[in-house]
Amino acid sequence: MGNCCRKPAKCAHASSTNFSSGRKKSHNNELKQDSTSSYLQASWGSFNNSLITSKVDTSVPSNLKSFSFSELKNATKNFRSETFLGEGGFGCVFKGWLDENTLAPTKPGTGIVVAVKRLKAESFQGHKEWLAEVNYLGQLRHGNLVKLIGYCAESENRLLVYEFMPKGSLECHLFRKRDLPLPWATRMRIAIDVARGLSFLHGLNANVIYRDLKASNILLDSDFNAKLSDFGLARDGPTGDNTHVSTRVVGTRGYAAPEYVATGHLTPKSDVYSFGVVLLELLSGRRAMDDERANFVEETLVDWAKPFLSDPRRVLRIMDTRLGGQYSKKGAQAAAALALQCLHTDPKNRPSMTEVLTALEKNISKDVPTSPSPTNLDNHRIKQLNSPRRTNTAITNLT
Numbered sequence: 001m002g003n004c005c006r007k008p009a010k011c012a013h014a015s016s017t018n019f020s021s022g023r024k025k026s027h028n029n030e031l032k033q034d035s036t037s038s039y040l041q042a043s044w045g046s047f048n049n050s051l052i053t054s055k056v057d058t059s060v061p062s063n064l065k066s067f068s069f070s071e072l073k074n075a076t077k078n079f080r081s082e083t084f085l086g087e088g089g090f091g092c093v094f095k096g097w098l099d100e101n102t103l104a105p106t107k108p109g110t111g112i113v114v115a116v117k118r119l120k121a122e123s124f125q126g127h128k129e130w131l132a133e134v135n136y137l138g139q140l141r142h143g144n145l146v147k148l149i150g151y152c153a154e155s156e157n158r159l160l161v162y163e164f165m166p167k168g169s170l171e172c173h174l175f176r177k178r179d180l181p182l183p184w185a186t187r188m189r190i191a192i193d194v195a196r197g198l199s200f201l202h203g204l205n206a207n208v209i210y211r212d213l214k215a216s217n218i219l220l221d222s223d224f225n226a227k228l229s230d231f232g233l234a235r236d237g238p239t240g241d242n243t244h245v246s247t248r249v250v251g252t253r254g255y256a257a258p259e260y261v262a263t264g265h266l267t268p269k270s271d272v273y274s275f276g277v278v279l280l281e282l283l284s285g286r287r288a289m290d291d292e293r294a295n296f297v298e299e300t301l302v303d304w305a306k307p308f309l310s311d312p313r314r315v316l317r318i319m320d321t322r323l324g325g326q327y328s329k330k331g332a333q334a335a336a337a338l339a340l341q342c343l344h345t346d347p348k349n350r351p352s353m354t355e356v357l358t359a360l361e362k363n364i365s366k367d368v369p370t371s372p373s374p375t376n377l378d379n380h381r382i383k384q385l386n387s388p389r390r391t392n393t394a395i396t397n398l399t
């Protein structure tokens with residue numbers, strides 16, 4: 001776990017024809033805008049004003065705990081290296097301990113374990129993502145979404161406190177060669193969990209487009225149940241007669257749907273495409289974007305796999321050799337056919353996430369031990385007419 005894996009490139013801005021143009025690689029290979037836009041700076045100003053004043057606490061979902069910085073310092077042993085779990089574009093993640101009743105910091109090894117994400121001080125985009133994360137994960141509850149417990153917005157400090165996911169990210173398990181490979185049944189259970197999480201998000205009650213589906217954002221609990229994390233790029237889906245929402249292009253290379261990259265038009269079918277890429281990663285054990293593939297010619301996993309996917313005689317050639325042939329041939333063929341549908345160039349021809357979930361549950365996972373499905377009673381979105389993400393222009397104008 002931790003930052004054991006090479007990162008795929010994240011894109012914070014891309015031209016329609018050249019997704020990788022003008023990019024700067026940060027330490028973790030993310031793509032960033034070449035300069036911070038005046039918009040971002042303006043919104044940072046309003047963000048600061050709105051969050052640092054006393055109005056703050058009434059504008060974030062009330063079911064979240066507001067932590068002081070010193071509480072989180074104590075919970076993580078002063079962010080000591082032994083509690084370090086990993087690092088992403090947003091900042092570093094640490095393990096912490098809280099009393100399960102009061103949520104006050106406790107001695108390491110007692111109470112409940114949490115993951116504390118600390119925003120890098122210099123990250124303008126990070127502040128916007130922090131706020132989006134608080135607003136979305138504060139309102140959405142589902143067994144396949146990671147639970148946000150609280151946040152800290154004290155002075156310049158921005159932190160998030162999540163339930164701890166002991167097995168870390170799917171990215172590490174799928175691509176880290178020193179660990180045992182994930183068995184076929186676990187891979188399919190993870191695909192089902194992810195499809196369940198996305199179907200919930202796309203449902204009428206939530207109507208949210210996740211926009212950042214990738215292996216590193218799929219976290220695993222001790223039983224390898226999968227949950228979606230990182231809602232910093234999530235957006236409200238289209239409503240009424242609108243077919244899409246228009247956005248600035250953000251996301252991660254190799255996972256983002258081609259029509260979204262070309263036009264900025266975002267629909268739930270953009271998430272379906274990314275799901276198709278993750279499904280391919282689960283089948284093949286290969287990364288969505290691997291610069292080393294094809295002799296340094298940048299080829300995506302989709303480019304590489306498509307010719308095999310559309311040929312029933314050759315489709316099993318994409319399968320991860322680390323599985324050692326230990327998988328259901330029929331299940332793998334059905335999963336590959338489903339991935340091909342999700343990756344259709346015309347978004348209208350892609351299935352919905354509900355259809356994807358049905359296909360996985362009925363046709364592909366027959367020989368897969370089922371995980372207890374998260375109770376629908378837990379699934380609700382706390383509706384707030386004055387919800388912060390509807391009133392806060394810094395968020396609605398995010399893209």
Ligand SMILES: Nc1ncnc2c1ncn2[C@@H]1O[C@H](COP(=O)(O)OP(=O)(O)OP(=O)(O)O)[C@@H](O)[C@H]1O
Nearest residue numbers: 002086087088089090093115162164165168169216
């Ligand atoms: N709730 C959690 N429980 C346990 N580990 C976590 C949790 N959240 C994050 N981590 C670990 O912290 C590391 C960094 O996560 P983070 O979400 O910041 O970055 P990322 O998803 O790897 O990259 P990106 O910034 O592109 O989303 C990951 O390796 C992940 O395994």
Ligand SMILES: [Mg+2]
Nearest residue numbers: 088216217230
């Ligand atoms: Mg992440």
